[in-house]
Structure formats: structure tokens, C-alpha cells
Amino acid sequence: MFQQLGLIGCGLIGGSFALALRQAGLVRQVVGYSKSPSTTERARQLGVIDTGAPSALQAVAGADIVVLAVPVAATESTLSAIRHGLGEQTLLMDVGSTKGDVVQAGLRALQHQAGNFVPAHPIAGKEVAGVEHAEGALFVGRHVILTPTERSRAEQVQRAIEVWSRIGARVLTMGAASHDAALAAVSHLPHLLAFAFMQSVAQQPDGARWLELAGPGFRDFSRIAAGDPTVWRDILLANREEVLRQSQAFREALVSFEAQIAAGDATGLGDAIGRASRARAALKPAFSH
Numbered sequence: 001m002f003q004q005l006g007l008i009g010c011g012l013i014g015g016s017f018a019l020a021l022r023q024a025g026l027v028r029q030v031v032g033y034s035k036s037p038s039t040t041e042r043a044r045q046l047g048v049i050d051t052g053a054p055s056a057l058q059a060v061a062g063a064d065i066v067v068l069a070v071p072v073a074a075t076e077s078t079l080s081a082i083r084h085g086l087g088e089q090t091l092l093m094d095v096g097s098t099k100g101d102v103v104q105a106g107l108r109a110l111q112h113q114a115g116n117f118v119p120a121h122p123i124a125g126k127e128v129a130g131v132e133h134a135e136g137a138l139f140v141g142r143h144v145i146l147t148p149t150e151r152s153r154a155e156q157v158q159r160a161i162e163v164w165s166r167i168g169a170r171v172l173t174m175g176a177a178s179h180d181a182a183l184a185a186v187s188h189l190p191h192l193l194a195f196a197f198m199q200s201v202a203q204q205p206d207g208a209r210w211l212e213l214a215g216p217g218f219r220d221f222s223r224i225a226a227g228d229p230t231v232w233r234d235i236l237l238a239n240r241e242e243v244l245r246q247s248q249a250f251r252e253a254l255v256s257f258e259a260q261i262a263a264g265d266a267t268g269l270g271d272a273i274g275r276a277s278r279a280r281a282a283l284k285p286a287f288s289h
């Protein structure tokens with residue numbers, strides 16, 4: 001399907017995309033670039049990329065598909081840096097977790113190549129960062145949300161749908177604003193809560209001792225608090241309005257639970273937990289993968 005992938009950002013997601021493309025036989029050659037030369041070298045040693053490029057611009061030379069897998073706040077400067085190296089027909093995608101800012105960055109930074117840009121968000125990941133953890137099967141069975149811009153060409157959107165589908169993902173297309181509202185609720189807020197929760201426990205005088213006693217419940221609830229600080233800082237800031245809206249909704253729910261506990265309202269508390277428990281149980285099939 002492609003001759004050469006230009007990969008900007010050889011971390012967990014970028015590396016997994018490169019491996020997935022290779023394993024599906026969709027690309028002959030992968031040229032990678034990461035800001036840190038040691039990361040680029042590590043990606044080469046691991047066989048995730050064939051060749052390391054000394055700059056983002058050089059990584060896209062000769063590529064017919066380019067993927068940006070960098071923290072979202074670096075999107076615009078990265079697009080500006082590679083703009084003059086992009087081929088006329090090169091499919092260009094990002095994999096960022098926020099889309100309103102990425103769409104705007106694309107429209108600002110790309111000029112006549114804006115038609116080739118199809119913003120993408122694979123809803124897949126791990127709490128650990130880095131190319132060492134990259135996996136070719138990371139996107140199998142996962143949703144990938146495409147948020148084409150007003151300039152994205154239909155033919156490039158089709159190619160984007162095809163490439164993600166061929167590596168096993170379930171592709172959806174929606175507007176950036178709907179994406180950001182939904183992901184604030186189901187991804188960004190849970191991360192914010194996990195960070196705040198870890199901080200609140202760890203900072204108490206006996207916190208370190210209590211943490212030694214933590215079991216599977218704590219493990220499941222806090223897993224994502226180990227996320228990459230730069231990546232998550234950028235996401236929470238980029239989608240701040242929706243994140244704060246969700247955070248407010250959460251506070252209201254928390255205050256209501258607190259009031260029931262304080263009042264010893266067993267019926268109200270039991271009913272509230274029952275509603276939450278049923279809503280979570282109803283989700284299970286979606287999490288079987």
C-alpha cells in the first residue's frame with residue numbers, strides 16, 4: 001500500500017503504528033525521527049524503524065505516508081518543520097489525543113498540503129511510554145477516530161480509513177468538537193482523577209506505608225496515573241474547557257456521594273452505587289478485548 005513511512009516521534013504509539021504497518025505488509029521502508037537521538041537509535045536497534053533521520057524534515061523526504069506521534073502541543077511546530085518536505089500526494093496523519101487544537105494547528109501550519117492531512121486518534125495505549133513497549137497488535141480491535149478538517153481531501157480520508165482498518169482498528173469519523181467533548185469524559189477526566197488521587201494518597205504522612213498495602217482495586221483504579229507527564233500535561237491543557245466541564249460534573253457527583261455518606265443515607269447511597277455498578281457492568285462486552 002505504501003513505499004515509505006516517515007515517522008515523527010518513535011515512542012509507544014508511533015512505534016506501534018510502524019510495527020503494525022510492517023507486520024501487515026503495508027510498507028516497505030520506515031524512516032524515523034525522534035527529538036532525542038537516543039530514542040531514534042533505540043527504535044532502529046529494535047527494528048521498529050529501518051533508518052533514523054537527523055531531523056523531522058529529513059524523515060519525511062520520499063515518504064508516501066507520514067505520521068506524527070508527538071505530544072499534541074508540538075503538532076504545529078512539527079507540521080511547520082516538515083511542510084516543505086512533504087510529497088504532493090503524501091498521506092499525513094497525527095495520533096494525538098485531542099483534536100480541536102490539532103485541526104487548527106494543521107490549518108495554520110499546512111498550506112497547499114492541508115488536503116492531505118487527516119487527523120487521527122487511536123483509542124489505544126499503555127501507561128508506560130517508550131518504543132521498548134511498542135507492539136504491532138496495539139490497535140487491533142480498538143477504535144480509531146478520524147476528524148477530517150474542512151480541507152482534508154475525501155480520497156485521503158479513504159486511504160486513512162483503509163490503513164487503520166487493515167491493521168485491525170475499528171474506524172469512526174466525527175467532528176473534532178464532538179471528539180473532544182467525548183474524550184474529555186472517557187479518557188481525559190479519568191487521567192486527571194488518577195493523577196489527583198495518587199497525589200492525594202501519596203502526600204499524606206502515612207501515604208507511603210498505606211500504598212504498600214494496596215491491592216488489585218487500587219492497581220486498576222490508579223494504573224493510568226503512571227502516564228507520561230508531558231503527554232498528559234499537553235492533553236489537559238489543549239482540551240481545557242471540556243476537561244473542566246467534566247471535572248465540574250464529577251465534583252457534583254462526588255459531593256452528592258459525600259452528602260449521602262455524611263447523612264448515613266444507606267438507601268440513597270446504595271441506589272447511587274447500584275446505578276453506577278449497572279452502568280459499568282453493561283459496558284463489559286466492549287472491554288472484552
Ligand SMILES: O=C(O)C(=O)C[C@]1(C(=O)O)C=C[C@@H](O)C=C1
Pocket residue numbers: 096097122123124125126127128186187188224
Ligand atoms: O491504556 C491507557 O493507559 C490509556 O491511557 C489509553 C488511552 C485511554 O484509554 O484513555 C489514553 C490516551 C489515548 O488518547 C487513548 C487511549
